[in-house]
Each structure stands twice: as C-alpha cells, then as structure tokens.
Amino acid sequence: MDYLLWLIPAFPLVGFIVLALLGKHLSRFWIAIIGAGSVSLSAILTFVIGFSFLSSTPTGGHYSQTLWTWLEVAAFNPKITLYLDALSLVFVFVITFIGALIHIYSVAFMAADKDYARFFACMNLFVFSMLLLVLADNLLLLYLGWEGVGLCSYLLIGFWYENPTNGYAARKAFIITRLGDTAMAIGLFVIFYQFGTLVIPDILALAPSTWHEGATIATVAALLLLAGGIGKSAQLPLQTWLPDAMAGPSPVSALIHAATMVTAGVYLIARMHVIFQLSPIVQMIVAGIGAATLLIAGFSALTQYDIKRVLAYSTISQIGYMFLALGLGAWTAAIFHFMIHAFFKALLFLAAGAVIEALNHEHNMFKMGGLKNKLPVIFWTFLIGSASLAALPIISAGFYSKDQILWYAWASEHGSPILWLIALLGAFITAAYTTRMMVLTFWGDAKTSVGHYPGKLMTIPLIVLAFFSLFAGFIELPHNFGQFTLFSNLLHQVLPETVLKAGIHGELLFQLLALLVTFGGIYLAYIFWYKQPQRIEKLKRSAPLMSLYRFWFSGWGFDQVYQVLFVKPIVFIANINKNDVVDKLYQGITTATVHLYRLLSFTQSGSLRWYIIGLVIGAILILSIQLML
Template identity: 80%
Template sequence: MNNLLWLIPALPLAGFFLLALAGKRMPLIWVAIIGAGSVSLSAIVMFIIGINFLLLPPTSGHYALTLWTWMDVAGFTPKITLYLDALSLVFVFVITFIGALIHIYSIAFMATDKDYSRFFACMNLFVFSMLLLVLADNLLLLYLGWEGVGLCSYLLIGFWYENPNNGYAARKAFIITRIGDTAMAIGLFVIFYQFGTLLIPEILAKAPALWQSGASIATITALLLLAGGLGKSAQMPLQTWLPDAMAGPSPVSALIHAATMVTAGVYLIARMHVIFQLSPMAQLIVAIIGAATLFIAGFSALTQYDIKRVLAYSTISQIGYMFLALGLGAWTAAIFHFMIHAFFKALLFLAAGAVIEALDHEHNMFKMGGLKNKLPVVFWTFLIGAASLAALPLISAGFYSKDQILWYAWAGQNGTPLLWFIAILGAFITAAYTARMVILTFFGEAKTAVGHIPDKLMTIPLIILAFFSLCAGFIELPHNFGKLTLFSDFLHQVLPETILKSAASGELLFQLLASLATFAGIYTAYILWRKEPERIQKFKQSDFMMRLYSFWHDGWGFDKLYNTLFVRPIIFIANINKNDVIDRIYQGITFVTVGIYKSLSLMQSGSLRWYIMGLVIGAIIILGLQIML
C-alpha cells in the first residue's frame, strides 16, 4: 500500500498545475471537476491506505516511500520521502476528507466569482502543501510544506485583492507568521548541528541518548520550534493575524481553521514530542501559553459583531486548548481534540458562509436574526456545530474531546489547579459566546431579507460534517465511561500516554463541573441576548465597562501595542532613510539609464529615408575602416 502513498499529495498538486496553466480557458464545470475532484480522489486514496493501515498494520509501524534524492551536498542528502504513521494518518484524513467537503461546497459558493479557476488552483496548492508538511520524513521537507501553507494563506486571504483591507490582512498574516518561521529555521540549524541529520525518526531516537532531561540545549531547541508553532497556530503573542484573515472567502476560512495552516503548530509539537519531553520548562511554557491564549481569545469572541471573527477567535481559543494538552503531555488528547475541532469548525465556517451568502454578504450578527425557519438545514447543522464547540454534555463530540483536556489539566502529571481553573473558565466563556452567536443569528426578528437559498452542493457537506460533529466523539470515551479508547490506542504507537496523578474514578465530579460550566454559559447568553437584552445596554452605559468591552473587542490591545513598538518606528525610520546614499546610487544608475534610452530613442524617428541614410553612412564607415586597415 505504501506504493500508493505518493498519490495523496500528487493529485492536488496536479490539479493546481492544470488550473494554474489552463484554468482561465476551461469551462467552469471542468474547473470545478479538477479542483474538487483532485482532492476528493486524494481522500479516496487516503481511505484505501488508511483501512489497510488499520486492518494490516505494517510491522515497522509506518509506511515510507522514497521518491528521489532532493540534493547531495557535502554528505547532506535529504530525500523526498513520504512517511505515514498513526499521527500523520489522522492529519492526512482530516486534510483530505474535510478538504474535499470544503472544495465541493466551494463549487456553488464561488460560482459567480470572476477568478473561479484561480481560487481552486490556490486551494489545491494549499491542500498539497499541508499534506507535504505532515507526510515529510525530514524537517527540511516539512519546512517546505510549512512555507507552502504560508504562501497559500497569503494568496487566499488576499484573494479579493481589489479591496486594500484584504491585501493588508494577507500581508499581516504573512509577515507575522514569518517571525515564527525564522525562529523555527534557526531551530532546524541547531538540530542539524547537534544530530547531523534532519530525519525525524533518527532525531527522535537519538535525542534521549544525546541530551539529558532539562538540558539547556533541549530547552532552546524546543522553544525555537515552539515559536514556529505559535506563528502558524496563532497563539500568544503571534495571534493577531488570524481575526483579520477572515477577509478571504468563507471556504478559505474553513480550510485554514479546520484542516491546514492553523493546525500546523499542533502537528509540529506532537511530532517532535520527544524534544519537548526532554525540556520540562518548555512543556510548561507550552501549557501556559495555551491556557493564556484560550482565556483572552474567549473574551474577545464574546464581544465581536462579525460572525466570522467570532469563529476566528474561537479557533484561537480551541487551539489554545490543544496547546494546553500538549504542554501537559496529554498528546493523544490534543490530537483527538484537533480532529473533533476540525469537524465542527469546518461546519461552523461553511454554515456561516451560507448565512452570509443568503443575506447578501452581511457579516454583522446584529443585522441578522430570524433565520431559524428560513434556512432550516443551515440552522440545524450550525446548531450541531455550535453544540460541539460549546461541548454540550454527552450528545456532542466536542464534549468528549474537551473533557479529556480538562481532566488532564487537573489530574495529569503536569496538571495544576490553576491550569484547570483557566480551562474550565474558558469552557464557560466558550458556551456563552457560542450561544450568543446562535441567538443573534437565528432567533429574534429578521433584520435582513434572505436573498439566496443555499443549494445542495453547499448543504450536503454541512450535513456530513454535522454527523461527525455529533458522533466522532464516541471513538474515545472518557476513562470512567467504559473501555472504548480506540483513538488513544491507535496513537499510542507514536505518542506516549500521560500518567495520571489519581484514579479515573474521580473524573465524574470534574465532568459534572464542566457540564455545569457549559450550561451556565448557555444560560448566561440566553439571559443577556435573548430574554433581557437591556442588561447589555446597562452594562455599556458604564464608562469602565464600555472601555473593558472595547478592550476585549480589539483583541486586548495587541495590535495597538505592536503598532506602537514595531510598525510605526519601522515606518518612521524607512521614511527618514528613503533618500540615503545607497538610494542615490541606484537613482544615479536609473538617471544614466534613462538618459541613454532617451538619446538612443532620438534615432527612432519613424522616417524611412533617415533609416536608409543611416545604413548608407554606416556602410561607408565600415568600408572606410577596412580600406584603412
């Protein structure tokens, strides 16, 4: 089966090349077939390989397929080798399966866009880059995919480039993630210097023998890799690009948040978990950053007006839960929540896109309302996604994935009461802003007329994602629910188990507390935005409360801080430096070049007799020189 492995990334890449080279001249139906079909075929190949992997596990625990040697320089010979194990299989499943549903949805959503082929070309390249990232067997190839998703995010966030704000959002995402990417590149140099290789299996095998636990070099390396993950996964302090990334089309937002770029940091830390285990300090920092991020992003989501920005801050918060789990050493819990989050977040973004399309591109939730009966399929699927995001007990997949993280935050080997308290407070806030979003969008009076009903190509992916948002959680029941732990058993061959401080029997109390936090959040939202909305108006009448509300709405002032510390000084220096000596050298070269061009252009008079006269004079000069010599 490993001989088919190359098809998984090759099919989206082939789709990209076809659409990039000939998409403009193709009928729209062929653009759709190539764009969505290539990713769908990749998903089918993934299912064939995945089923074979589960039923007949390879003796080595992985499939590996070497395609060719990338380069051979002074003994450094990285290869283009695809490596599939339990961890990468989960990511490949999410990328291809959810990516295919998003592409199918996009056929209808983008049908009237003038750059239809460019959209699908970029989306195919996005999927290919993420697949390359998770299938790479060495860090150099992984870094190629890592930069590929950064490029594609820039192209797709700024897809509607006619609007200057969209171009700004794309540049912001590209520049901020470059900060983390630079640190990660330095980390790769450190790893190569220490191990003499960038092969991931070799690094993970050699690290425990070469480095002692707590060694400073292990901490430095882990923190450099962490910096890369913070940029791609939009965690503090590099989280500011993601809310503005909502400038792109809704399918782009779904792909970024559910299946590609934002999850890259989670994959990197999980893949390099051995290095993080050798640095307890780095692991603690990962947990603290995750907890802090889920906390601040939750409050920001609670104050947004734009439905897509609510979901953007929600993603930052949910990725924060994954980072918290990674920092606690709860590796399987982090990956389980990644998978469940991919289902319900793709569902929520696509359903939000259907709402926005139906209301003639209206994003403001306070201008929506009354859509419960007008868009029934969208409403019920959105409600299922919202229930999973809010971790509604027992009936939603999100409950089972988030419950593990909350439990490990208390009872895990690295868990603390403070981390648990932040996580449970985050669960309350998540339920509150999720319920607020549902109430404002679908209940109350209709404030904007419905102008477009989503067709089946948009609703069928919603129904499929809604099914998984409800049922996928049952593959991994909590410790005290029974023996069904298929997901952690599957990942155990790659990721270690976290040792608990206490018996799982005490988990029931914490599940009840988590459930109470969820219901309290939903009830609070019901009171404030449905039953007694005047309370919010009274809240805003207080000057302090209004300032606090604006502070949360503006992302806790991070953008203002960065503009003050970095953007404005750089612009100020650039303005002073724009006519320096170096610039004058280039300006001088330009002046001379333009002068020569103008002089030579005088010879182009357009008069035939002057051209003939020039030829005659030239011939006379040449003959004269020959006679003289």
C-alpha cells in the same frame, strides 16, 4: 499499499497544475470536477490506505515511500520521502476528508465568482502543501510544506484583492507567520548541527541519548520550534493575523481553521514531542501559552459582532486548548481535540458562509435574526456545530475531546489547579459566546430578508459534518465511561501518554462541574442576549465596562501595541532610508544610461545620406587602421 502513498498528495497537486495552466480555457463544470474531484480522490485513497494500515501494520509500524533524492551535498542528502504512521494518518484523514467536503461546498458557494479557476487552483495547492507537511519524513520537506501553506494563506486570504483591506489582511498574515517561520528555520539548523540529519525518526531516536533532560541546547531547539508553531497556529503573541484572515471567502476560512494552516503548529509539536519532553520548562511554556490564549481569545469572541470573527477567535481559543494539552504531555488528548475541532469548526464556518450568502453578504449578527424557520437545514447543522463547540455534555463530540483536556489539566503530573481553573473558565466563556452567536443569528426578529437559499451542494457537506460533530467523540470515551479508547490506542504507537497523578474515581465530579459551568454559560447568554437584552445594554453604558468591552473587542490591544512598537518605527526608518547612498548609486546609473541613450539617439536622424556618409567614414577608418598595421 505503501506504494500508493505518493498519490494522496499527487492528486491535488495535479489539479493545481491543470487549473493554473488551463483554467482560463475550461468551463466551470470541468473546473469544479478537477478542483473538487482531485481532493475527493485523495480522500478515497486515504480511506483505502488507512484501512490497510490499521489492519496490517504492527504496533509502532509505518508506511514509507522514497520518491527521489532531493539534493546531495557531502553527507547531507535529504530525500523526497513520504512517511505515514498513526499520527500523520489522523492528519491526512482530516485534511483530505474535510478538504473534500469544503471543495464540494465551494462548487456552489463560489459559482458566481469570476476567478473560479484561480480559487480552486489555490485551494488544491493549499491541500497539497498541508499533505506534504504531515507526510514528510524529514524536517526540510516538512518546511517546504510549511512555507507552502503560508503562501496559499496569502493567496486565499487576499483572494478578493480588489479591496485593499483584503490585501492588507493577506500581507499581515504572511508577515506575522514569517516571524515564527524564521525562528523555526534557525531551529532546523540547530537540530542538523547537533544530529547531522533532518530525518524525523532518526532525530527522535537520537535525541534522548544525545541530550539529557533539561539540556540548554534542547531548550533552545524546543523554543525555536515552538516559535514556528505559535506563528502558524495563531497563539500568543502572534495571534493577531487570524481574525483579519476572515477577509477571504468562507470556504477558505473553513480550510484554514479546520484542515490546514492553524493546525500545523499542533502537528509540529506533537511530531517532535521527544525534544519537548527533554525540555520540561518549554513544555510548561507551551501549556502556559495555551492557557493564556484560550482565555484571551474567548473574551474577545464574546464581544464581536461579525459572525466569522467570532469563529476566528473561537479557533484561537480552541487551539489554545490543544497547546495546553501538549504542554501537559497529554499528546493523544490534544490530537483527539484537533480532529473533533476540525469537524465542528468546518461545519460552523461553512454554515456561517451559507447564512452570509443567504443574507446578501451580511456579516453582522445584530442584523440577522429570525432564521430558525427560514433556513432549517442551516439552523440544525449550525446548532449541532455550536453544541460541539460549547462541549454540550453527552450529546456532542466536543464534550468528549474537551473533557479529556480539562481532566488532564487537573490530574496529569504536569497539571495544576490554576491551569484547570483557566480551562474551566474558558469552557464557561465558550458556552456563553456560542449561545450568543446562535441567539443573535437564528432567534428573535428577522432584520435582513433572505435573498438566496443554499442548494444541495452546500447543505450535504454540512449534514455530513454535523454527523461527525455529534458522533465522532464516541471513538474515545472518558476514563470513567468505559474501556473504548480506539483513538488513544492508535496514537500510542507514536505518542506517549501523560502519567496521571490521580485515579479515575474523582473524574465524575470534575465532569459534573464542567457540565454546570457549560450550562451556566448558556444560561447567562440566554438571559443577556435573548430574554433581557436591555441588561447588557445597561451594563455597556457603564464607563469602566464599556472600556473593558472595547479592550476585548480590539483583541486586548495587541494590534495597537504592535503598531507603536514595530510597524510605525519600521515605516519611519524606511521613509528616511529610501534615498540612501545605495539608492543614489542606482539612480546615478539610471540617469547616466538615459543621457547616453539620448546622445546616441541623435545618430538616428532618418536621413539616408547621413547613414551612407557614416558607413563611408567608418570604412575609411577601418582601412586606414589596417594599412597602418
């Protein structure tokens, strides 16, 4: 089936080309068919190829398909080669399957938008770019997809560009992620200089024999790749673009947070795991960044009033858990949480979009309420997604994926009590802000009337995602639950697993602690935002607590710091430098050209006799010159 591999990214690419060129001339029906249909075909083909791969490929095997040689410069001849192994199969499944559900949902959600074709064209290009990123067999092709998702995020975050705020959010996302992308590009130069190739399997094979563990060059390469991952996955200190990215339509938010963009950094680190293993200090930095990010973003989510910004900070926090797992060497746990997170986060964003649409584009949770009985399908699916986000024990998929990370934070050879406590505190905060979001949105008195009820095209994707948010966790049970570990057995073909320094006998105790912490967070939010809301208002009136609340609400002041340290100085220098010598040179050329044009314009008087005299004088001059010669 490897000969069909190219069709997976080809379908959304063709959809993008058709919609970009002919979208203005197509009806909305055909735009929806092409836009959603192309990604759905990729999803179906992924199931077919994936089944073939799992049933016929030996352990450690892969599918590979070379389409053509991209360019040839001396010994450098990167190819357009697609590479499918267990790791990329998981990502391709998430991208196409969840991407297809989001596209189907978008058919109804964006039905009234004037730029229907442009929306689906950009969404298809987004899916194609992410597929190219995870299927690339070399870092140059991966970087092409990497920049593609950056471009598409700019186009889609600023989709409603008539509002200047949306344009600012798009530029902010583009510029901040460029910082990480620049570091990553330098990292590719370093890797090519060391190995003479950018082919990923070759690099992973050569690295252990070329570099010793702890080598300076390995640390440099790992740090540069990490910088790229931090930018794309919105981790500290480049996380500030993601909350503002909520300016885009809700399906865009779902696609960015669940199936594309912010998961790219997780994939990059997992794919290049050998280089990170050769630099233990960078691995610990990855774990530290993940731990700090999950905590900081969790506190910020606890203070937001915009439902989409709560989910945005939640994504930053959950990807922090993935980075923590990657730093601990718990590679399969990180990818497992990525997959489960994709299901419940897509569900939550799409359900939030349905709520916003139903309430006439109201985003403020404090102006919602009373929707439990008015929007029952949205309520139950949102509840399932929230249970998975909060890692409600036993009944939600999120419990099984997050439990692994909590256990590895304590029991792996790179784990520590501090990392475990941070992860546990993050779980408490997650349960609290998730319950707060549910209570404010669906319980209490209705503050805004429902103006629009979602149709089947919006509710069916929610039901499908809710099913996976409940039951997908059973493909990888905890160590002490049984021996069913299909997911890790699959990924062990490409990723090593961390070595535990403790047995499984103590895991039940840690699971019980996590259970108590989760229910503690739920109970706290229930008391403060439902049972006795006056208590939280009383706490807010305290000056120190109000200052802390505002600090968390502002994202811990990172935007303000960056404004002072970077934005204002750059703008100041640009204003001074806008009339420098180079500009004056160009302005001088422009002024001279304008004057010359005005002089020549006098020859165009419109008088025929002057034109004839000019021709005669010209002819006499030409004849005189010829006679003289």
